Amino acid sequence: AQSVTQLDSHVSVSEGTPVLLRCNYSSSYSPSLFWYVQHPNKGLQLLLKYTSAATLVKGINGFEAEFKKSETSFHLTKPSAHMSDAAEYFCVVSDGYGGATNKLIFGTGTLLAVQP
């Protein structure tokens, strides 16, 4: 079965400093992996996705993630945090070969706080 583990429930950074949100996955086959962001009382927005193409994936708002099969990781990074980045971030794996056509399995989320 597919699963993801987000290693930090809370991360706090200062504005302008780098962001690292960690995610490890477990999958019996080559997975489709996603990062979503959820702002308070809002729906989910896709930041980026990995679907077996380039291992370094660039997303919106300056975020990127690197798929590392040897480490079963898909960590999310951003060089410089902005106040508007404060939100909850979910690492997600697709349960099946069809990518987003299959049900999505969410990690427990990482709440990112950005200090001025």
Next chain:
Amino acid sequence: GAVVSQHPSWVICKSGTSVKIECRSLDFQATTMFWYRQFPKQSLMLMATSNEGSKATYEQGVEKDKFLINHASLTLSTLTVTSAHPEDSSFYICSAPAVLLMNTEAFFGQGTRLTVV
């Protein structure tokens, strides 16, 4: 991109009543929609997969008679929480896969915050 509209965004209801939540794909057809639930300080958990023209598939532990799903058209799926109780208070969100720039992506509604009093 594709838009999924969910209504209402929030609802308060009395214990024992039923609440209907709508999920619409505005500019694409969705043969499949997914319904998720998110309890406070927890992650999203899939409740059921809604299939147009056929019965929904429920995840283990989700009562199909309590959470009625109807997907009668290619653009609309509804979730009805029947005989709601305070423990059903949660954030419910739907998603539908759509092809965007030759890639399939899951698009989410805005979510519905249900409070049962």
